[in-house]
Amino acid sequence: MSGTEKTKATAEQAKGKAKEALGRMTGNERMTAEGRAEQAKGDARQAKEEAKDTFGH
Numbered sequence: 001m002s003g004t005e006k007t008k009a010t011a012e013q014a015k016g017k018a019k020e021a022l023g024r025m026t027g028n029e030r031m032t033a034e035g036r037a038e039q040a041k042g043d044a045r046q047a048k049e050e051a052k053d054t055f056g057h
Contacts (some may be wrong), residue, residue: 005049012042 020035022028 006010009042
């Protein structure tokens with residue numbers, strides 16, 4: 001996985017977790033959902049990069 005993409009994936013996951021936690025604490029369902037979506041985006045980016053590493057593309 002390239003360093004830049006790995007960093008982006010990790011940042012998206014962390015940002016999403018923080019946003020989801022804040023949404024839960026404040027009772028803001030929209031923020032909670034946005035946080036989950038950001039985490040999923042980070043997970044997808046990470047999976048894509050790992051697949052590239054595995055298949056050598």
